[in-house]
Amino acid sequence: MRDRESAGPGGAVRSAVGAEGRGSAPALPQEALEIAAGYAFGGPALDLGALLWDGACLPDAQIRLPLPMLNRHGLVAGATGTGKTKTLQLIAEQLSAQGVPVFLADVKGDLSGLAAPGQSNDKVRSRAAEVHQQWAATGFPAEFYALGGIGRGIPVRATITSFGPLLLSKVLQLNQTQEQSLGLVFHYADRKGLELVDLKDLRAVVAFLTSDEGKAELRNIGGLSTATAGVILRSLTAFEAQGTAGFFGEPEFDTGEFLRTAPDGRGVVSVLELPAVQDKPQLFSTFLMWLLADLFHDLPEVGDAEQPKLVFFLDEAHLLFDDASKAFLDSITQTVRLIRSKGVGVFFVTQSPKDVPAEVLGQLGNRVQHALRAFTPDDQKALKATVKTFPNSAYDLEELLTGLGTGEAVVTVLSEKGAPTPVAATRLRAPESLMGPVEAGALERAVTASGLYGRYAQAVDRESAYERLEASRGAKGPDEMRDAVTAGDDRKAGEPRAGGQQEQPSVVEQVVGSGMFKSLARSIGTQIGREITRSVFGTARRRR
Structure with missing residues (x-):
């Protein structure tokens, strides 16, 4: 166990800048070696960052997330300004690079930068050096959507x-x-x-x-x-x-569009722009329910695949659950539980784990927890509750979670065998795409240039x-x-009635x-005089 007095409050995650001048890094203590060994996967994985231990960043101890485990769902949580959106961006980039399509619900409107190469600066170069990241400015194939045409993006409609x-x-x-x-x-x-x-x-x-x-x-x-x-x-x-x-309305959106890959083999990142409807959570919730149900009954069972067919991120997930009815929560819980076998992973991104109902939280196998604040009694209660949801840890998690810096997080994921990995304080990598929204004109051009625009842009009555x-x-x-x-x-x-008339x-x-x-x-997959076949969720089945 680390020396808490020498580390001081938050010492387990003190920035690497504070550790400069100490000379060469000492040999890793046994506990740090055990943590690092828990992330030494043999198969394909996403690189999240480097281990933090006793105030130092250990770049040779890489923290990773196995690609086949992305369909076991996950949570990215933390207080405002701690780097949740950048973590989401980092994971989405690497999924796309490995050929996995990604869906992002972008409530704040700052994820459109995924389509553009990032900009190098001192902070980016410093972070890349600290975690041994070969950083290169890269844009990723992206499509932009808007609910019913409210906002900028290809309209998404359902009948x-x-x-x-x-x-x-x-x-x-x-x-x-x-x-x-x-x-x-x-x-x-x-x-x-x-x-x-x-x-x-x-x-x-x-x-x-x-x-x-x-x-x-x-x-x-x-x-x-x-x-x-x-x-x-x-x-x-x-x-x-x-x-x-x-x-x-029509034309109805085919959710199979979210499963596409680009000509170069990278997964397409589908960004649902929601700033114009962030004050309409019921509209957002409606779309989510339909989308997940539609994907569920259209996709075949795949079990444990080498990589997911789609990873679905819900930023500002509290909007989904605020004032939700029990029936709504039951539907979401059932969908999250069952859709894993279809190769779809769902990640909730929110400020606190308590924003997600316990029934859903229990199904999230991968966790990236950014800093939490403990300024009020309610904050302290939420902090203690969060600590109890983690596996046994070599860290003092209450101290750790209140001392994390921006772009640092506590990570635990499912290993390739499906077992939880050791809790690891992590300095996360820097995204390689633009960290912020693209210019409005560039977004408009990307939308109208899409091959899907002509198919869905014009409403039909x-x-x-x-x-x-x-x-x-x-x-x-x-x-x-x-x-x-x-x-x-x-x-x-025109068929004759009795009497031959x-x-x-x-x-x-x-x-x-x-x-x-x-x-x-x-x-809509039906004919006159024949009742529509509906799924277990009551949605109408359509042939792709």
Whole structure:
């Protein structure tokens, strides 16, 4: 054990500058050797930095993270200004360099610099020398996205149909009865071929099913009460007020775009720009739930692969969990638990481990903990709780965590055998890309130059449930309107009725027979008269 009196408060992590003038480094003590041995992996790994011990940086003792263990999830935590974002950037760079695609939720807007080479300066050169890093300014292949076109980036949208009733019920905070009723609405729309593309489509179907002409449609399977329909509609209105309207629509984003590699073999870094919606956590949460669920049911089981298919980083993760309902937390917990077997790793980046629910925190095998502050009784309580979550340590962790400098962290990861590594105080490497946002003009050019821009930039409001119901209401009486809405799955357009008479195609039949409708049906993976197959999360399956 180190000499605490000679080290003093924070002495275990005193900067290397303070250790200058001591002469050549002494032989490593046994405890430091044991820590270093815990990170001597034989397979591919990410280089995080060099071991800190008793006030000195030991560059020959490299702290690493095995590449196959990235799908075991992780946490990057620490107080404001301690270097969390740079750590995220460092890990993303090395994943990309090893051919692993990366997704970054960029709440503060300072991760766009990943696309540009970094700038050398005295601090960068000093850090590289301290940890024996061969630093070279490097930009990485990146795509920039924005939720529903709110902000700068390629718009990311989803249809209501593919989002599904379970996830929508969770973000609307519906109770069990209301969730079941919303499920009936989706069941009816799926079976009748009424495409729920955006929020107005869902409102239209709910209103139809509680109208005089539509009530009979669900009578045999439970019905939809006027009171429950009112709750759903009011919840949709409040949800839309959070800025979600632009997220639901077409063209729907294919989450498979996040799994691409660049022509040179490096993984594409997908950056979701969120500064414009950081005050709309419900919108952010909605997207996360859909994205993870969509990836989960589309990806095959891979078990323990040589490297992950995608690593997913959520910066400012407290926005995800603040004021979250229990149903929401249950969904996230289940998704994080199961998606590992699909080769997807999820890293939460936040100020304190207590920002992440215990059920989720227990599944995070890799930890990079930056400095914590202990200025208040609550801070001290949080510090003690954080220390208890680490394995046995050769350090005094309470002292260590309050004395770490910027760009230093306490690290423990899963070894190649899946066992926790020894706790290691680490001086982290410097990112090789630009540490800060790129200029707005450069970001705009990168977005418009992307091959995905033409595919997703322009919103499309095609004829769907709302337009079809409005057309039927304007053209027919109540009985005929109900017949027009439900006729699509009973007979083909123009099929003779009893008596041999040929009836003219209804409004619904004309729409169903159009080429535009058939194209839309293919895009959401369903056909008229056939109910959509939904995953365990209630999202609609789509063929890639």
